Amino acid sequence: MTRLRPPPVDAGLAALDDGDRRWTREQLDAEYRCAAGLFIAHDVHVMATLLDNGAAWVVADGAAARAGVVHVPLPAFFSPQQLEHALRSAGVDTLLAPLLYAGALARALGAAPPRLVEMAGQELAIVRLHAVPVPLPAGTGKITFTSGTTGTPKGVCLSHDATQAVADGLVVATRALDIRRHLCVLPLPVLLENVAGLLAPLARHATCVVPRLAELGLAGSSTFDPAQFHGAVERHQPHSLILLPQMLRAWTGWLGQRRLRAPSSLRLVAVGGAAVGERLLGAARSAGIPAYEGYGLSEGASVQTLNLPDADRPGSAGRPLPHARVRVAADGEIEVAGSLMAGYLGDTVAPPPWWPTGDLGRIDDDGFVHVRGRKKDLLITSFGRNVSPEWIEQALQAQTVIAHAVVSGDGEPSLAAVLWPVAPGSSDAQLQAAVDAANAGLPDYARVARWVRARAAFNAESGFATANGRPQRAAIWRAHADALSTTP
Numbered sequence: 240m241t242r243l244r245p246p247p248v249d250a251g252l253a254a255l256d257d258g259d260r261r262w263t264r265e266q267l268d269a270e271y272r273c274a275a276g277l278f279i280a281h282d283v284h285v286m287a288t289l290l291d292n293g294a295a296w297v298v299a300d301g302a303a304a305r306a307g308v309v310h311v312p313l314p315a316f317f318s319p320q321q322l323e324h325a326l327r328s329a330g331v332d333t334l335l336a337p338l339l340y341a342g343a344l345a346r347a348l349g350a351a352p353p354r355l356v357e358m359a360g361q362e363l364a365i366v367r368l369h370a371v372p373v374p375l376p377a378g379t380g381k382i383t384f385t386s387g388t389t390g391t392p393k394g395v396c397l398s399h400d401a402t403q404a405v406a407d408g409l410v411v412a413t414r415a416l417d418i419r420r421h422l423c424v425l426p427l428p429v430l431l432e433n434v435a436g437l438l439a440p441l442a443r444h445a446t447c448v449v450p451r452l453a454e455l456g457l458a459g460s461s462t463f464d465p466a467q468f469h470g471a472v473e474r475h476q477p478h479s480l481i482l483l484p485q486m487l488r489a490w491t492g493w494l495g496q497r498r499l500r501a502p503s504s505l506r507l508v509a510v511g512g513a514a515v516g517e518r519l520l521g522a523a524r525s526a527g528i529p530a531y532e533g534y535g536l537s538e539g540a541s542v543q544t545l546n547l548p549d550a551d552r553p554g555s556a557g558r559p560l561p562h563a564r565v566r567v568a569a570d571g572e573i574e575v576a577g578s579l580m581a582g583y584l585g586d587t588v589a590p591p592p593w594w595p596t597g598d599l600g601r602i603d604d605d606g607f608v609h610v611r612g613r614k615k616d617l618l619i620t621s622f623g624r625n626v627s628p629e630w631i632e633q634a635l636q637a638q639t640v641i642a643h644a645v646v647s648g649d650g651e652p653s654l655a656a657v658l659w660p661v662a663p664g665s666s667d668a669q670l671q672a673a674v675d676a677a678n679a680g681l682p683d684y685a686r687v688a689r690w691v692r693a694r695a696a697f698n699a700e701s702g703f704a705t706a707n708g709r710p711q712r713a714a715i716w717r718a719h720a721d722a723l724s725t726t727p
Contacts, residue, residue, distance in 0.1 A: 251419075253446045254266075254267045254441065254444070254446060254447065255267050255294055255297055255446070255447050255449065256446055256447070256448045256449070256475075257293050257294045257359075257448075257449050257450060258448070258449075258450040258451075258454065258475070260294065260360060261446075262294065262359075264444070267297075267298070267301075270294075270298045270301075270302075270358070270359055271298060271301045271302045271305055272302075272305070273302075274298050274299060274301075274302030274306075274358055275302040275303075275305040275306040276306075277302075277356055277358075278302060278303065278306040278308050278333075279306050281333065281354075281365060281367075283306070283308050283332065283333040284308060284309065284332055284333075284372075285308070285309045285311060285329055285330050285331045285332050285333070285370065285372075286299075286303055286308050286309070286310055286311065286331065286332070286333045286334070286335060287311040287312075287313050287325065287326055287329070287331045287333070287334050287335070288300075288310065288311070288312050288313065288334075288335045288336075288428075289313045289315065289322070289334065289335070289336045289337075289344075290315075290335065290336065290337065290363075290427075291315065291337075291451050291452055291453075292423055292426060292427050292449050292450065292451060292452050293359070293361065293449055293450075293451060294358075294359035294360070294361070294449060295358045295359045295361045295363060296312075296427045296449070297359070297427070297437060297447065297449060298358050298359045299335055299358060300312070300427070300433070300437070303380075303381075304380060304399055309329075309375065309379055309380060309381065309382060310380070310381045310382075311325065311326075311329050311331055311381075311382045311384075312381070312383065312427065312428035312433065313325055313384070313428055314426050314428040314429065315426070316426075316459050316699060317384075317392075319347070321384075321392060323348075324392070325384055325392065325394070326348070326368065326370075327371075328373065328394060328584055328585065329373065329382050329394060329584060330370050330371060330372045330373035330375075331368055331370055332367065332368055332370035332372075333365060333366070333367060333368065334348075334350075334365070334366040334368060335356075335358075335363055335364075335365055335366075336353075336363065336364055336366060337363060337364070338353075338355065338362050338363060338364045341353040341363075341364030341366055342364075344366060345366045348366070348368060349369065350366050350367060350368050350369065351366075351367055353365060353366045354367075373584075373585070374587055375396055375581075375584070375587075376396045376580075376581035376582030376583075376586075376587050376589065377581060377587075377589075378398035378400070378581045379396040379397070379398065379581050379582075380397060380398050380399040380402075381396075381397045381399070381402065382394045382395065382396050382397070382584055383395050383397060383428075383430045383433075383537055385537050393583060393584070394583065394584030394585070395537040395538060395580050395583060395584070396580055396581045396582050396583065396584055397430075397537075397540050397580050397581060398580075398581050401540040401578045401579065401580065401581070402433075402434050402438060402540050402541070402578075403438065403442075404540070404562040404577065404578045405434050405435070405438075405439075405539075405540045405541050405542060405560075405562055405578050406434055406435070406438035406439040406441075406442045407439075407442060407561075407562065408560040408561040408562030408563065408578075409434075409435055409439040409542065409545075409560060410439055410442050410443045411560075411561045412545065412547060412560050412561060413439075413443075413479075413507065413547065414443075415548075415549065416478070416479070416506045416507055416547075416548070417478075417506075418440070418443065418445055418478040418479045418506060418507065419445045419446060419478055420445060420446045420448060420475075420476065420477045420478045420479075420504075421436055421439075421440040421445055421446070421447055421448065421477055421478065421479045421480065422448045422450075422471075422472065422475050422477035422479070422480045423436045423437065423447060423448065423449045423450075423480075424436075424455055424457075424468075424480050424481060424482060424486075425481055425482075425483070426452060426457075427449070430537055430540075430541045431481060431511055431512065431535065431541050431542065432481055433541075434540065434541040434542070435481060435509065435541060435542050436480075436481050437449075440479075445478075448475050448477060450471065450475070454467075454471055455467070455468050455471045456468040456471065459699070459700065463485070463486050463489055465486075465489045465490045465492070465493035465494075466493060468486075468490060469490065469493065469494070469499075469501075472501070472502055472505075473502050476502060476504040477504060477505065478504060478505065478506045478507070479505070479506060479507040479508070479509070480505070480508055480509075481508075481509045481510075481511065482508055482509075482510050482530075483510070483511070483512040483513065483708050484510055484512065484513050484514070484515050484516075484519065484708060485513075485642070485643075485708050487508070487510050487515070487519060487523055487528070487530055488519055488642070490523075490528070491519065491522050491523045491526050491528060492661070494526040494527075494528075495522065495526055499526075500526055500527035501526060501527040501528045502527075503527070505527075505528065505529055506529060506548075507529055507531060507547075507548075508523070508528050508529055508530045508531065509531055509533050509542075509545060510530050510531065510532050510533065511532070511533045511534065511535060511542060512708055512709070513708045513709050514532075514610065514629055514632075514633055515530070515532040516554075516633045516636060516637050517553045517554045517637075518637040519636075519637070520532065520553045521553070529548070531545060531546040531547060531548070531551065531557070532545075532546050532553070532555070532556055532557065533545035533546065533556060533557055534556030534557065534608060534610055536575070536596055537580070538579065538580045538590070538594050538596075539563070539575045539577075539578055539579060539580070539594060539596075540578040540579070540580065542560065543559060543560060543563040543565060543575050543578075544556045544557040544558060544559050544560060544563065544565065544608045545557040545558075545560055546558075546607075552603075552605070552607045554609070555603070555607040555608060555609045556600075556607075556608045556609065556610050557607060557608065558605075558606045558607055558608070559606070559608065562577050562578050563575060563576075563577045563578065564576040564577045565602065565608055566593065566602075567600060567601055567602055568595070570614075571599045571600070571601070571611075571614075572595055572596065572597070572598065572599060572614055573596045573598045573599070573600045573608070573610065574593040574594060574595050574596060575593070575594050575596060576592055576593045576594065579594050580594075597613055597614050597615060598610050598611075598612070598613060598614065599611045599612055599613070599614050599617065599627060610629075611627045611629065611630060612627035612628060612629035612630060613627075613629070616628050616629070616712065618646075618647065618648050618649045618654070619649060619650065620648055620649075620650070620651060620652060620653070620654070620684060624684040624685075626648070626654065626684065626685050628645070628646040628647065628712075630685070631644075631646040631654060631656070631677075631681065631685055631687065632644045632645065632646050632656075632710075634677040634680060634681055635656060635658065635673070635674065635677045635687070637677065638673035638674075638676055638677055639661065639673075640660055640661060640662075640665050640669050640670060640672075640673040641658055641659075641660060641661065641670065641673050642659050642660060642661040642697075643658070643659040643693070643696075643697040643704075643710070644656050644657070644658050644659075645657045645697075645710045645712055645715050645716075646687065647712070647716055647723075653686070653687075653688035653689070654685065654686065654687050654688060655687065655688065655689045655690060655691075655723045656674070656687045656689075656690040656691075657690070657691055657692075657693050657715050657716070657719050657723070658670055658674075658690050658691070658692055658693060659692075659693040659696055659697050660692070667692070670690070670692065671690075674687050674690055689723065691719055691722040691723055693715070693719070694718055694719065695718075697710060697715075702714045703715050703718070
């Protein structure tokens with residue numbers, strides 16, 4: 240089972256670095272071939288992985304593509320119900336998981352005892368499942384599950400051509416930055432990191448650094464330790480990394496409190512998953528973080544637009560990348576083309592040539608895309624004014640006291656908000672002052688007239704946000720309806 244350890248690899252020649260070992264491109268290619276042969280020998284057709292970030296995840300992903308196996312990457316923060324739904328709905332016949340709890344997984348799933356395999360120097364287990372094959376859209380190579388905050392997350396089926404088109408587009412767009420070392424910070428099952436943080440660096444012959452998530456200060460879907468994260472960035476000295484807005488906010492605040500700066504090795508910190516805001520970008524850059532906002536969606540195989548040092552407009556989501564085409568429909572909805580999904584799981588109908596994103600926005604005269612919020616979330620006050628809640632939420636979250644805000648008021652004469660402070664000990668007076676400051680920069684119809692302190696943090700554990708930080712509006716408003724009711 241144990242293979243001889245390969246000779247040391249010079250950091251400049253490495254394609255993959257897990258913090259303990261490095262692999263050249265040739266060695267990584269050999270790992271792909273070995274794992275692909277293993278999948279073929281085990282008659283694997285649809286494989287789910289439930290793995291931490293690391294070399295084994297990278298090898299499993301690349302080997303699945305070589306062996307013609309559909310890869311279903313599952314994040315570790317999925318609940319047992321979400322895992323069961325994903326496995327069943329995708330017709331998964333094989334599960335690749337850590338040896339430590341593969342036996343318990345096999346028993347829970349009613350599967351045969353696992354078989355041991357070796358991948359990138361790590362002992363893993365293959366669990367064969369009693370799968371019922373399901374029809375998949377033509378060309379499906381990977382199935383990514385969106386958000387994972389409900390019992391039935393939606394499966395998006397992607398072709399390898401689509402994901403590689405995005406990766407290649409990023410390589411072209413960032414060529415001037417000469418990125419040679421990328422640190423994977425988000426869980427690799429998250430499509431943004433999988434495509435922009437793994438496929439793109441490999442395509443540009445850069446080194447992918449893939450330490451365990453715990454080393455980076457991440458636990459679950461939303462626990463983030465900026466001190467531990469900063470130490471990891473200093474240790475690995477990457478040129479680029481990808482963050483979610485709440486991670487950027489926490490790191491920026493931690494640096495500011497200590498009058499520290501981000502490592503000078505950084506050339507690009509791409510931020511996506513939710514709106515960022517000009518104020519946070521400015522604070523991050525003042526702390527030495529070269530943060531640039533982008534925009535994308537799973538149905539478009541991840542990132543579509545990105546600000547870059549030589550084409551930057553804070554407050555926008557950037558210009559379309561080389562692989563993407565973006566337009567705005569007559570009703571203001573953003574539509575994309577160029578790297579679309581093969582279809583949804585359970586629906587073999589091909590997507591239209593232009594995909595309606597559900598986001599409202601505009602494209603300015605210089606080609607920068609401005610996202611104004613979700614079409615379905617648009618509020619119409621009782622005075623007939625159309626208001627995008629994300630606009631107001633950005634204004635609130637720009638205040639240093641407020642970490643998260645969700646605004647509503649459809650059919651009401653004024654707007655209301657649920658707020659979660661940066662520091663739990665913040666007083667109501669401090670929150671009110673922050674609301675007043677935000678209101679001062681808004682027109683009268685868009686001001687927040689009443690607010691309530693949230694009863695739990697906005698994260699996946701509370702059910703108030705998705706794993707990538709998008710608020711779960713319906714859940715938040717149900718939980719606070721009594722406090723915000725205008726009925727006497």
